[in-house]
Amino acid sequence: MERTLCIIKPDAVRKNHVGDIVAMIQAAGFKVLGMQLTRISAEQAGAFYAVHKERPFYGELVSFMSSGPVVPIALEKENAVADWRALIGSTDPAEAAEGTIRKRFAASKGENAVHGSDSVENGMIEIGFFFSEKDLVANR
Ligand code: UDP
């Protein structure tokens, strides 16, 4: 079993897509181990995306991610990281495949509805940003 982190981003929460996205997650066979409706500060968003600090879009990304409520979801499944990336679709919705979350719900490369971890190791780190192991185990 593998874990990965989903974050339903502020654009999708604002547009009331949380229910549809959770339905897609469950239909694809992911187990929801943890889920929150919360808000992150610019400082927290900056730390979460620290790997992108030198990129030109970093400032915009930090202000977007702290602009409204988000829904972090800890997911578990065999091959969770790659399967979640596949269900999300490409970063740029213009390039996202039919049936993916970003194809359906993303407005742009920046406001693209959901986050997905890019590796098993980062998935564990990112889940730890929002959830304690004790809660996740209790929900298994
Ligand atoms: N992003 C952006 N402009 C870009 C590339 C990325 O605003 O040209 C934002 C977008 O919200 C993206 C996030 O930064 O989801 C992280 O970028 P990454 O390349 O890791 O894309 P992801 O893993 O989310 O597909």
Ligand code: MG
């Ligand atoms: Mg990424």
